[in-house]
Amino acid sequence: MSTALNSGHSAILKQNRASRSERLLRALRTPGGAIFILLIVLLAAIIALNPSFGEPGSFIRFIGRTAPIAIAAIGQYFVIVGGEFDLSMGSVVTMQVIIAGNLIRQDDAKVIPVLVLMLVLGAAIGLVNGLITTLLQVPSFIVTLGMMLALLGLVLYWTGGAAQGNPADSFRQIGRGGIQNVPVLDIIPYPVLILTAVAITAFVLMRRPFGRMLIAVGDNPAAAALAGSRVWWVRTRAFIMSSLSATLAGILLVGYAGVHPSVGRGYEFTAITAVVLGGVALGGGRGWVLSAAAGAFALESLFTLLNFMGVQATWRDTVQGAIIIVAVAAASRSWQRKRKGATASAHDEQHQLAATPTPAEGAEQSEQGGERV
Amino acid sequence: MKRRAGFFQRLSSTQIVYLVALATLILGVLLVNSIGRSFFSPGNISSILTGTSVLGFIAIGQTLVILAGSLDLSVPYVTSLASLIAAGVMANNPDNVLSAVLLTLGTAAVIGLVIGLIVARLNVHGFIATLGVGLIISGYLATNFKGSFGETPLAFRLIGATGLGPVPISTIIMLACAGLAMLLLHRTRVGHHLYAVGGDIAVARTSGIRVDVPVITAHVICSVLAGMAGLLLASRLGVGSPTVGSQGGYDLLSIAAVVLGGTLLSGGKGTITGTLGGVLIFAMLDNIMSVMQVNPFLKDVVRGVVIVVAVAVYARRRIVSRPERFGTKGSAETPAAQPVPAEGS
Numbered sequence: 001m002s003t004a005l006n007s008g009h010s011a012i013l014k015q016n017r018a019s020r021s022e023r024l025l026r027a028l029r030t031p032g033g034a035i036f037i038l039l040i041v042l043l044a045a046i047i048a049l050n051p052s053f054g055e056p057g058s059f060i061r062f063i064g065r066t067a068p069i070a071i072a073a074i075g076q077y078f079v080i081v082g083g084e085f086d087l088s089m090g091s092v093v094t095m096q097v098i099i100a101g102n103l104i105r106q107d108d109a110k111v112i113p114v115l116v117l118m119l120v121l122g123a124a125i126g127l128v129n130g131l132i133t134t135l136l137q138v139p140s141f142i143v144t145l146g147m148m149l150a151l152l153g154l155v156l157y158w159t160g161g162a163a164q165g166n167p168a169d170s171f172r173q174i175g176r177g178g179i180q181n182v183p184v185l186d187i188i189p190y191p192v193l194i195l196t197a198v199a200i201t202a203f204v205l206m207r208r209p210f211g212r213m214l215i216a217v218g219d220n221p222a223a224a225a226l227a228g229s230r231v232w233w234v235r236t237r238a239f240i241m242s243s244l245s246a247t248l249a250g251i252l253l254v255g256y257a258g259v260h261p262s263v264g265r266g267y268e269f270t271a272i273t274a275v276v277l278g279g280v281a282l283g284g285g286r287g288w289v290l291s292a293a294a295g296a297f298a299l300e301s302l303f304t305l306l307n308f309m310g311v312q313a314t315w316r317d318t319v320q321g322a323i324i325i326v327a328v329a330a331a332s333r334s335w336q337r338k339r340k341g342a343t344a345s346a347h348d349e350q351h352q353l354a355a356t357p358t359p360a361e362g363a364e365q366s367e368q369g370g371e372r373v
Numbered sequence: 374m375k376r377r378a379g380f381f382q383r384l385s386s387t388q389i390v391y392l393v394a395l396a397t398l399i400l401g402v403l404l405v406n407s408i409g410r411s412f413f414s415p416g417n418i419s420s421i422l423t424g425t426s427v428l429g430f431i432a433i434g435q436t437l438v439i440l441a442g443s444l445d446l447s448v449p450y451v452t453s454l455a456s457l458i459a460a461g462v463m464a465n466n467p468d469n470v471l472s473a474v475l476l477t478l479g480t481a482a483v484i485g486l487v488i489g490l491i492v493a494r495l496n497v498h499g500f501i502a503t504l505g506v507g508l509i510i511s512g513y514l515a516t517n518f519k520g521s522f523g524e525t526p527l528a529f530r531l532i533g534a535t536g537l538g539p540v541p542i543s544t545i546i547m548l549a550c551a552g553l554a555m556l557l558l559h560r561t562r563v564g565h566h567l568y569a570v571g572g573d574i575a576v577a578r579t580s581g582i583r584v585d586v587p588v589i590t591a592h593v594i595c596s597v598l599a600g601m602a603g604l605l606l607a608s609r610l611g612v613g614s615p616t617v618g619s620q621g622g623y624d625l626l627s628i629a630a631v632v633l634g635g636t637l638l639s640g641g642k643g644t645i646t647g648t649l650g651g652v653l654i655f656a657m658l659d660n661i662m663s664v665m666q667v668n669p670f671l672k673d674v675v676r677g678v679v680i681v682v683a684v685a686v687y688a689r690r691r692i693v694s695r696p697e698r699f700g701t702k703g704s705a706e707t708p709a710a711q712p713v714p715a716e717g718s
Contacts, residue, residue, distance in 0.1 A: 087625075137688040138681060139638040145625050146681035153673030161670065269504060282498045318512025325505035329495040 031279025031331035032291035039294050042301040049308045057186040062304070063297075064178070064189030068249040068256070070296040071195055072267055073274035074202045075245025077292035078238040080275050083218040083284030084133060084140035086242045088147035089271055092125055093264030095155050096250030101259030102159070104167035111171045118247055125151070126243030130236030140239075148268070156261055163260040175255015191252050195293075198248065202289045214238055218284025273324050274299050279331050386635030386643075386687050390650035393683055397654050401661040410664060415539040417660065422536075424656035426543040428626060429649065430602040432634075433547075433554050434595030435627040436648045440558070441591040442571040442640030443492050443499030447507035448599040448627060449618030451481055454510055455603025460523030460613030467526040478600050484510070485596025489589030507624070514615040521612040533608035543605050548649075550598060555645045563590050572641030599623075629680045630655055635687055654679075 018026075027033040047054040053062070072089060079086040096118050103114045129147055133140040166172060178189035205211050213234050216224040225231050250264065257263045278295030280287025302323065303316055311319075384392070398412075405412040431448050438445045455477045462473035484506065491502040532542055558564035567587040569577040578584050599618075606617050628638075634651030636643025658679060662672050 132681060132685065136685045138684045139632065139688070141638055142629065142632050142684050143681055145629060146677040148625075148677070149673045149680070150677030153670045153675075153677065157668055157670035157674070273504070276501055282500060312516055314515035315512050317508040317515065321505040321508025321510075321512065324501055324508075325491060325495075325497060328497045328501045328505075329491070332496040332498075 031334050032288045035278050035291050035294045039298045046305050056184050060185050064191040066297055066300040067191035067195040068252040070293045071198050071245050072249040072271040073292045073296040075242040076271040076275050077289050079242045080280055081218045081284055081287055082214045082235050082238040087144040087268045089246045090264045090267035091148045091151035092243050092246035093250040093267050095151050096247050097254050097259055097263045098155050100167045100254045101164040104171055106168050108168050108170050122243045122247030123240050126240035130239030134232035134235050166258050172255040175252040206289050277327050387647040390635050390647045394650050394654050397657045401657055405664050419539040421656050421660045422544040423541050424659055425652050426547045427602045429547040429652045430598045431623045431627040432630040432648050432652050433551050434598035436631050436645055437591040438595045439631050439636055440571045440643055441567050441588045445503045445595050446624045447503040449623045450507045450510035451484055451596050451599040452603040452618035453615050455481055455600040456607040456617050457522050457613035459604050459607040460525050463525050465524040465526050467528045470529050478597050481596045481600030482593050485593035489592035493585040493588045518615040521614045523613045525607050525611055529608050530611055551645050563587050633683050
């Protein structure tokens with residue numbers, strides 16, 4: 001995409017043909033790349049404070065613990081990069097957790113049918129959110145806010161607002177179990193495998209026509225429509241994926257947290273925070289999906305770090321609040337610089353340097369671009 | 374069908390809001406009478422109006438912020454903080470009322486100023502800036518206050534408890550604030566600039582408007598009004614509470630009320646009058662459901678559905694009447710919608 005945009009400017013072309021290491025360095029200077037540096041710094045700080053955290057066994061458990069929020073962040077990424085919001089995520093998580101608790105109970109035979117039901121319900125909620133947003137032209141903020149209130153109300157009405165019994169152990173194993181007796185790692189939790197699968201799927205999806213279209217739609221829906229993409233269907237699919245990922249997060253959380261109507265509360269804002277921390281611009285069109293997942297990991301490792309430092313848990317919110325403001329302020333500077341670089345006819349040295357979009361994507365794109373030229 | 378579309382088009386969104394409010398009123402009268410109670414008894418009217426005041430304060434501020442193209446998610450935490458400061462400083466001593474009120478509103482104004490500067494100077498999206506500031510305050514509240522705190526003196530508690538006939542004092546103060554906000558929007562330079570900046574910040578800037586001023590003003594006023602809501606809650610409860618704002622869900626409900634009142638979420642278009650209509654609709658719905666003894670959890674379901682359905686009604690109308698050239702997401706992506714403006718105009 002970047003090559004097509006800048007094909008007239010030979011300087012940019014030359015820049016995109018720069019060596020791999022140079023391109024990587026440049027990508028790390030974008031907000032989506034900087035999050036990886038922040039993540040490494042945070043992890044290093046945790047290991048410095050508590051060396052046992054760095055052991056493979058406990059590290060992989062940390063990844064497993066973070067998997068639900070990372071999956072939710074990936075789902076939220078699709079919606080945000082398409083220029084919308086999904087506030088119903090937390091309620092979807094709560095709903096799925098309660099459904100699992102109430103319908104499966106201790107009956108192993110019901111695990112598969114209920115799992116299918118949960119996925120279908122998740123997709124249906126996303127479809128409703130998407131269709132109301134795109135076809136009825138209601139702002140997604142309002143649609144998903146209404147969905148959030150309505151779903152949570154229904155779930156609480158159904159359960160009377162009290163905790164329920166946990167579902168069968170075979171179901172909870174998805175969230176808390178793992179492949180045992182693995183050399184070095186000791187255990188590979190299932191959440192890690194699921195997260196890996198989700199991340200790879202998301203990564204691949206974002207480089208297929210759907211992903212390209214989604215970014216185009218988020219950047220400028222009118223232009224995308226004129227270019228022939230079905231904006232409504234692209235966005236609706238993003239909503240479906242968001243609800244499905246909330247469903248997955250719910251399934252994993254049943255294993256971790258058990259069944260309670262407070263599971264999932266505030267998940268939508270945590271997911272949005274993670275996505276934004278990953279350098280994805282609210283309003284759409286900018287950002288890389290794996291940066292969003294990295295944002296979730298950065299957030300979680302920040303909390304872990306505060307924990308090890310002996311900071312009271314109640315200060316978590318404050319730190320989270322301060323860090324997203326700083327991160328977004330920094331990112332908005334950087335995106336702004338890039339914007340100017342992409343559109344101004346007079347390119348100076350600094351603007352050229354900022355012309356590649358997202359981190360590894362940018363690198364890969366220029367490779368393809370190189371073949372084309 | 375086509376004629377109805379034409380009828381809707383001639384109405385301003387504020388008129389539609391009040392039509393919806395009227396429909397809610399009629400529905401309320403029918404339902405409440407059907408179980409043998411009177412909708413128009415002074416007690417019931419007073420309880421509806423009381424229900425409008427807290428959300429009203431916050432929604433007025435939220436309207437200004439949304440008109441300026443931003444958003445304020447920090448209001449519930451500002452409200453809680455305000456109730457704590459007020460009750461803490463008053464400490465059941467009537468002499469402290471004035472200083473407590475000034476200190477509370479001053480703190481709220483400073484918070485608003487900080488948010489405004491973050492949004493306008495650091496170019497952080499209002500959603501993130503206020504989410505962040507809200508989280509910062511929420512962490513402070515959770516760390517330092519475990520339960521209710523302070524006590525308000527009787528004289529101050531009377532503000533929340535008395536009224537002129539069926540109209541509570543708090544509602545009158547809220548309406549006065551609404552009047553001032555309207556004056557600001559329609560009679561002052563900052564007000565006009567607010568609409569311009571919310572409509573298109575780039576165009577406003579090239580037209581020579583200092584775009585920071587209206588955005589910061591809107592955020593300061595919004596936080597101060599959230600502080601007023603906190604004062605009112607402290608006066609009603611008699612104590613300050615660290616969770617009073619977040620329990621009310623005022624952030625999202627006030628945004629819903631503003632959008633229900635016909636204001637565009639993307640800014641630049643809308644009125645305070647519409648917002649008051651939206652708040653009134655919420656208060657009446659709440660009252661009807663309380664009288665009918667609807668399960669409290671089902672109330673949220675009804676609220677959620679009403680928000681989406683009501684906004685869907687205006688949203689359809691807006692696509693049709695908006696000039697096509699600047700049609701953002703609507704007109705361009707659904708080819709079916711394009712012939713309609715030609716017929717309509």
